[in-house]
Amino acid sequence: MNQDISDLLQRALKDDRAALARLLSIMENNSVLAAEIELSLLPSMGKSFVVGITGPPGAGKSSLINALIPIAAKDFDRTAVIAVDPSSTFxxxxxxxxxxxxxSYNHSEKLFVRSMGSRGNLGGLARSTVSAVSLFDSCNWPLIIIETLGIGQIELEIAEVADITVVVLNPGWGDTFQANKAGITESGDIYVINKSDRPGVHKTRIELEESLALIPHRSRVPQIVETIANTDTGIVGLWHTIAESLDSKNTDLKQIRELRQQQLFHRLVSFKIEQALGVATKSSLWKNIVSQNIENPEDARDLLDNLLLDISTRLRNY
Amino acid sequence: MFLEKLLAIGMFPYNSEASNTMEQKRILMAKTGLDGHWRGPTIVARALRDAGYEVIMIGMATGEEILRACVDEDVDLVGLNIGGHINVALRAIEAIKKERQSVPIFAGGTITPASARELNALGVEVYPPGSSLTDIVEAADRLTQRKQA
Known part of the structure; x- marks a missing residue:
């Protein structure tokens, strides 16, 4: 880690917004540096709550966050928002x-909004979103709200990252079969039917309720809240539900901290393996896989063993 | 400190030459006028997006809000959409020049020749209606080279 980044880190930890913003860019642009920075942040992490807001495009995720910010401010000194939108693959x-x-609150010192492009990541977040969470957490932003890009059915990385995941839907969203498919209706802690002044809200609620009641691996049935973000309708109730959920699920910051620590090391290890793999595949052993003469299953297993041995040697030699 | 300790025991073994780096330039687009329509800034934002930029839209904003977004989003360039009056734009320019000197600014929209001269004098390039998107993208390419890290 070079001197510039150490300086930026020191400044960011002392509440210098420009330094924090610059570090976020560095983490976005360079995953190697992001890993190094995160590792050095570990001792100061684990003080923040992370709320994830997800749902299909146009469901009202940003508008809901805009409405929630002033209400959340009553419980949390400062709020950081990480808003992810899709990057073009072209x-x-x-x-x-x-x-x-x-x-509405662009001017407030107590709000830090950061926009991120997904940059080719497929899980609904950017690759560096989690690193950004670590940084905001270390820099004493006690509430971090993540808005995913508009998702389809399975881009639910957010559920891994957030302490509470809020899924935003609209009236007329799908039918019984949509509600019972895997993915979106099994990953939320709270479900919001936004734009609830539109027709079909009752039917959507019933179908969701029926589906959520059948989730086997949850101790609590997720709550459903109806809102109209543009008119602040139901927003206080939604925040109440989120705050209650944070209380009941993870009052224990120690537990959150342990979980983050575990996730960070899993991520750093898989990142290292990925890096080693990236270098390995350029070597002759890996390039020659195509020309190997494989006549029986044992040959295939031998080749796989050789490749694994190669990777583990590379990892050891880092 | 923990950081130094990690460095000392060689806990940063990552190969920095690996290919995980991509410098993505970011541009802030703000509306500063009384005029509420979105067509101009949206078309420009779209062209910049298609040229590979990350374009952050903030809609109608005050000078202070534009500075805040400029800092928090760590952008390489600020684009101001102007609708007639340039007062808000001037406040944004003044604030950015004071706090984020290295960030260049360009402007577009309905700008009178007199206002354009005033903006030019402040170092702000002006792209009035009729400017080609190619010229605007070229200007962005040129201006974003300027920023120091």
Missing amino acids: SQGALLGDRVRMN
Whole structure:
């Protein structure tokens, strides 16, 4: 880690916003540095709550966050928002538009909104979103709200990262079969039916309720809240539900801290393996896989063993 | 400190030459005018997106809000959409020049020739209606080289 980054870290930890912002860019641009930075942040992590907001495109995720911010401010000194939008697979460019809906409190010192392009990551977040959480956490932002990009059915990385996952849907969203498919309806802690002034809200609620009641691996049936973000309808109730959920699920910051620590090391290890694999595949052993003469299953297993041996040697030699 | 300890025992073994780096330039687009329509900034944002930029839209904003977004989003360039009056734009320019000197600014929208001269004098490039998207993207390419880390 070079001197510049150490300096930036020292400044960010002393509440210098520009340094924090610069570090977020560095982490986005360079996953090697992101890993190094996160490792050095470990001792100061584990003080924040992370709320994830997810749902299909246009469900009202940004508008809900905009409405929640002033209410959350009663329970938390400061709020950081990480808003992820999709990057183009053609140009790598992105139009990050979540801030447009979060325009009510742009001026407040107590809010830090950061927009992120997904940059090719497929799980609904950017690859560096988790690193950004570690940084905000270490820099004493006690509440971190993550908005995923508009998801389909299975992009639910957020449930791993957030302490509480809020899934935002709208009236008329799917039918009984949609509600019972795997993915979106089994990963939320709280379900919001936003734009609840639209027709079909009752049917959507019943179908969701029926589906959620059948989830086998949950001790609590997720709650369903109806909101109209644009008119602040139901927002106080939603925040109440989130806060209650945070209380009941993870009052224990120690537990959160342990979980984050575990996740961080899993991530760093898989990152190292990925890196080693990236280098390995350029070597002659790996390039020659295609020309290997494989005549029986034992040959295939031998080749696999050789590759694994190669990777583990590379990892040891790092 | 923990950081130094980690460095000392060689806990940062990652191969820095690996290919996980990509410098992605970021541009902030803000509306500063009384004029509420989105067509201009959206088309420009779209062209910049297709040229590979991450374009952060903040909609109608005050000078203070534009500075805040400029800092928090760590952008390489600020684009101001102006609708007639340039007062808000001037406040944003002043604030950015004071706190984020290295971030260049360009402007577009309905700008009178007199206002354009005033903006030019402040070092702000002006792209009035009729400017080609190619020219705007070229300007972004040129201006984003300027920023120091």
